[in-house]
Amino acid sequence: MIGLLHQDMGDRFADPTVIRRLLNDTTTWAFVGLSGDPGRTVYNQAELMKRRGKRIIPVHPDGRPVLGETTYPTLAEVPVPIDVVAIYRRTAFAGGVIDEAIAVGAGAVWLPLDVYDEAAGDRALAAGLDVVMNRCPAVEWALRR
Numbered sequence: 262m263i264g265l266l267h268q269d270m271g272d273r274f275a276d277p278t279v280i281r282r283l284l285n286d287t288t289t290w291a292f293v294g295l296s297g298d299p300g301r302t303v304y305n306q307a308e309l310m311k312r313r314g315k316r317i318i319p320v321h322p323d324g325r326p327v328l329g330e331t332t333y334p335t336l337a338e339v340p341v342p343i344d345v346v347a348i349y350r351r352t353a354f355a356g357g358v359i360d361e362a363i364a365v366g367a368g369a370v371w372l373p374l375d376v377y378d379e380a381a382g383d384r385a386l387a388a389g390l391d392v393v394m395n396r397c398p399a400v401e402w403a404l405r406r
Contacts, residue, residue, distance in 0.1 A: 274372075274382050274394035280401050283369055283391060287344035288316055291336060291367070293358050294349035295319040297327045302373065303349035304328075309399050310347075318343070336361045343367040347398065348376065356381035363388045373397055 292307045296319070299305070304327070307317045311328055318339055319332040326332055333339045336346065336358070346362040348355050348370060355372055359381040362370050369391035372378070377394040385392045 274377070274379075274392050275396050276393075279369075279391045280393055280396065281405050283345055283371065283393065284398070284402055284405050287368065289318065289341060289343055290315050290345045290347055291318040291320050291339055291343045292347045292349060293320045293336065295327055295332070296321050296323060297325055301349075303347075306347065306349070306373070306398050309402070313402065336365045336367070339365070345369045345371055347371045347373070349373060350376070352376050352378060356384075359385050363390060369393070371396070371398065 290310055292303055295303045295307050307319070308328055311317045317328065317330055319327040319330055320336055320339065321332050322334045324332050324334055336343070343365060346358065346367045348358045350358055355376055355378040359370050359378065363385060367390060370385050372394040374395055374397050382392045382394055
């Protein structure tokens with residue numbers, strides 16, 4: 262069923278203009294699910310974005326610093342405005358994190374490959390956030406023009 266949901270969703274949440282804008286014009290990315298485990302995809306993505314000049318903010322309940330950055334247990338505790346919330350949680354948890362991103366006034370949400378929640382994406386769009394789903398920031402960075 263998840264595969265069918267993804268197929269039905271099409272590229273509605275993968276607008277190339279939005280992707281380019283988020284990669285080129287944003288500064289602060291909060292990575293939900295980022296811990297100190299370099300074997301996890303989220304760690305590699307956050308490290309890449311940091312090397313590309315983005316300010317990264319780890320959001321993880323363990324609270325341990327990651328990549329030299331202070332970690333916050335929740336989005337609500339991040340003390341600065343967030344341009345993009347990158348959601349590295351399973352699809353089952355993505356909608357709740359999107360709702361938190363809306364509540365804190367984030368500018369956008371980005372869900373990586375194989376993570377999508379169309380209803381939550383619609384809520385984010387209705388609240389004025391940009392939404393990218395089922396896309397890899399590293400791949401999109403390499404493809405941007």
